[in-house]
Amino acid sequence: MTASTNASRFDAAPRGVRSSFEYVEGWGMAVGAHGRVFRPRTVDELRAVFASARRDGVTLGLRGSGCSYGDASVNERGHVLDVRGMNRIMAWDPATGVAECEPGVTIEQLWKTILPDGWWPRVVSGTMFPTLAGAAAMNIHGKNNYAVGPIGDAIRAFDLVTPSGELLTCDRERNADLFHAAIGGFGMLGAFARIVLATKRVHSGDLEVRALRVPGLAEAMEAMDARTGSADYLVAWLDAFADGAALGRGLIHAARYLEPGEDPDPARTLAVARQELPPNIFGVPKSEAWRALRLLNHDAGMRALNAAKYAVSALEVERGAYRQSHAAFAFLLDYVPNWKWAYGRRAGHGLIQYQVFVPKETAYRVLRAVLEESQRARIVPYLAVLKRHRPDPFWLTHAVDGWSLALDFKVTPETKEALWRHCSALTERVLDGGGKFYFAKDLVLAPEHARRMFPAKELAAFGALKRRLDPDNLLSTNLARRVFDGFA
Amino acid sequence: MTTATAPRPPETPARAATPGKRALVVGASSGIGAALAKRLVAEGWQVAAVARRAELLDLLAAECAKLPRAGGGGLVTAVHDVARAHEVPELFERLARELGGLDLVVYAAAVMPKVAKDEYDTEKDLEQLAVNVGGCIAWGNAAARLFQSQRFGTLVGISSIAGERGRKGAPVYGTTKAAMNTYLEALRNRLSECGVHVCTIKPGFVDTDMTKGMGKLLWLISADEAARLILKAARARANERFVPRQWWIVATVIKNIPSFLFKKLNV
Structure with a gap:
């Protein structure tokens, strides 16, 4: 007896990119699904995952450490791309306190690198395990939000790999719209490939x-x-x-x-x-x-x-x-x-x-x-x-x-x-x-709630940007389908 | 209030995320692996049987088809050479999807070529390493990833009494089994935190192709009896289990013979 299978559409994996079959759930464990998780180690591998998913007509959900409580990094109708394989701190300048990091660098890695030089991340969550890509995509805040804003306010620039494979450098001047949309854009517009952020000078541990x-x-x-x-x-x-x-x-x-x-x-x-x-x-x-x-x-x-x-x-x-x-x-x-x-x-x-x-x-x-x-x-x-x-x-x-x-x-x-x-x-x-x-x-939340909580102008602009950068809806998650009808 | 249009809670857990009776047996074409697959199917499990030799898998499938189906057991097969470790992630995923989830993974693939007293054949030795250890790590890692993430599952590794000491007769076979023991122990220690169990099985002599022509052997049991004892150990969440259990005595003695004496012995 052979069980019926929907496996055929999941067959073609990009060569050389590590992947595994796992249960992928939100941090709060109330939602999850089995699926394939890719762990690219380089930007080229990341692009290869995008390309293969596009070829197979399968959506990709971007995921960092999976610290979002709900379904922000769960994608039960496709694959998941875990960015933690790209986790080098590419540059750290103890004179200026500016760090240039790969997307999978965690808050833990960052503070442990910079604190001995007298710096501390400007914004941290209540846990040190989130990746910077996840932190930027969700635009996390800390106990100092009233004073310094969310992590987006500490980010100087980033590189984003869009669903088409293009690498765009964004800051407050270059691609400013994308800069302000991708931070807090919950992984819908592209994958962060590099994040440059400023940190805070401290005079004691x-x-x-x-x-x-x-x-x-x-x-x-x-x-x-x-x-x-x-x-x-x-x-x-x-x-x-x-x-x-x-x-x-x-x-x-x-x-x-x-x-x-x-x-x-x-x-x-x-x-x-x-x-x-x-x-x-x-x-x-x-x-x-x-x-x-x-x-x-x-x-x-x-x-x-x-x-x-x-x-x-x-x-x-x-x-x-x-x-x-x-x-x-x-x-x-x-x-x-x-x-x-x-x-x-x-x-x-x-x-x-x-x-x-x-x-x-x-x-x-x-x-x-x-x-x-x-x-x-x-x-x-x-x-x-x-x-x-x-x-x-x-x-x-x-x-x-x-x-x-x-x-x-x-x-x-x-x-x-x-x-x-x-x-x-x-x-x-x-x-x-x-x-x-x-x-x-x-x-x-449901789509009606999103329509009520965001200004119509921002919501429309975000939808337009999503359709421009990701016309085939390659990047999707349970969250995107639940609250935004999958940007259909 | 808008309770009529209220969003619905997520539909979890799906069947795959809850424990059931779904097993993957690697090295299922003969010996202990085949016996395990048959027993599991007879007990109502959905089983994926992985092995290198397609004709033996077909035979196994035919035998399983004849088993009484009271419990709704079933078998799917996949041809795979465990020395090709890079194929494992995709095949593991395909089979886990076909079974609708996974609760038990058994690694039973192994080779034990005859080795002459004065033989040092590196190619042959590394081939053993690829099958007995490389394959175990490739399938063990895939199972560990899944089980850790879903917080249930049992991994059973069929090791051997031969891993207890380095003996004259089979230097590399013993080495592969010792490596397997250490690897499985490490996985057990890693995964126990999340409720996942890893069981190391150390059979003595079992009546299979591997022991054919060895003459009269101590405490020889059939493959089916070995399979029965292995499943019993796995259900009891045994950490390490000799099969049959009396090999524990032999192992304890052998492990405690000092080297200056052990090297003089012909065991």
Whole structure:
């Protein structure tokens, strides 16, 4: 007996390019599919993959480290091109702080290269594993978005291989339209082949951090707004289970770079070894720590964990200002490896992050409603993080002059229908308040939402550019089909 | 509210992303590999049988067609020479797609040419290396990539008792099996974190073409009995398993003979 096969259309692989057959999923594990993954090592190999996919009439989804929570780098109807095979730092100038990198260079590689020379990436995510190509394609932001913008604002120039195989150099003068569209263009216009970015001069491997406890959402927003001038980083964790008068209670972390002279021995603190995250957590090897979180991964456990964190935070506030390494402050998501497995390891179990961006004028009202409605629906996020943002010039940016609230919702095959209905209701609230969403975090939006959140002019221009550079729709992902109807 | 037009959650997990009964056996044309393929089909598995000799694969397919089909088992075959490692990624993908996913990969391909006492034939030795080790690494890597990414699956490598010590009779055969043991152990240690299991099987003497003409052999078992014990070990998630188990005693003794004595022995 021979099983029926759709394998024939997948047969011709470009010679010499490494490929394998894998399960490719979003970081949150709620979506994924088996498929072929190409790992080119050079621009020529990358072009060969484009050419062979075009010949076979198969779409390609571009993927970096796969850190987007949703379906941004999943392509269940075609192949996937993983750029991590191209991962050299081509040039690094410790005098100017400008780095020229291949697309698969990760944030980890970058900071470990530049920190000993007294530099730090201007923008980093909560994890150090994303590639620069992925970071640029999603236009990631950090805890300093209100001050320095997204990573696109730190990028000086890039080379983009378009679907036709052409290599275009883009910056704010040359191909300026493409520069502002491809950053945040979620891999629809071409593959980054080289990224040049500026970094930030630092005078110590440490930051000065101060924790501040807030009894509610209004106080959190007020306290953060009061510090945007003095703090270089601001982030608040909120206890999403707290209700009534305690709604939005949480803990703010404000950090600032040290001035020259404040660190008596910068050479010591700038060393990479000193930045490393702790290998054990309460004596448990890090690699097994997710199992402890697994035991708490239900509403009652997470309610208790959030409440305990709020209670314990009083101790941290008492410490006053303290110093913490850049890596330890920035990469909270890397403390417990594979912590997402606490949400279950079988395919289809996992989490979505639902991050809403709301202009400051409506933010308090909308964010309050988001928290309250989640509690009312008994679909409470296990983690909630509040950040301050500023606008930027990229066409499909998620940024607003306002606030974002990132919510981790648990997904199971049984609960996902109700969760999607809930998010849909929240999305209406957010869009009514002039809000936006971020594709690195999204798995719930539909085309109508894209039409409402982006200015019509930008959306039309992006579609026109896509059709010009990629008339055959070679580059596609689940995200592109879900939110943009595949640019059909 | 616009619940009527609300976007739908993704339709995962697909069947391929959930555990089932789909196996790939490399080196399935004869011996232990063929016996494993037959047993799996009889137990209701979808099996892809890979081997170099097409006529033997046809024979295997004919035999499997005669098996009772209560459990809905089936066999697909593919002709492939494991020494051609560059062909593996595409063939692996094609077969995994045909089976609709993959839960078990068995690497059972091996050659053991007769080696004379004073023979040092590099070409012959490297050929063994390509089949016994190169092929194992090529198929093992493909399986590891898939299993790690989907967080389930079992890889079984048919090694040998011969990998325990370097013996006079078969210097390179023993070397290939020792290499396989180390490789499989490393994969096991890598993949255990994500729930994937790697099982190293060390058979003693099994009644196959490989042992033909060797005379009377200690604890000789049939290929089908070996296959039964191997599947039992894989289900028990054994790390290393001698087949049959009493070879463990021999291995322990042999491993502990000091070299000054071992080199005088004719084992």
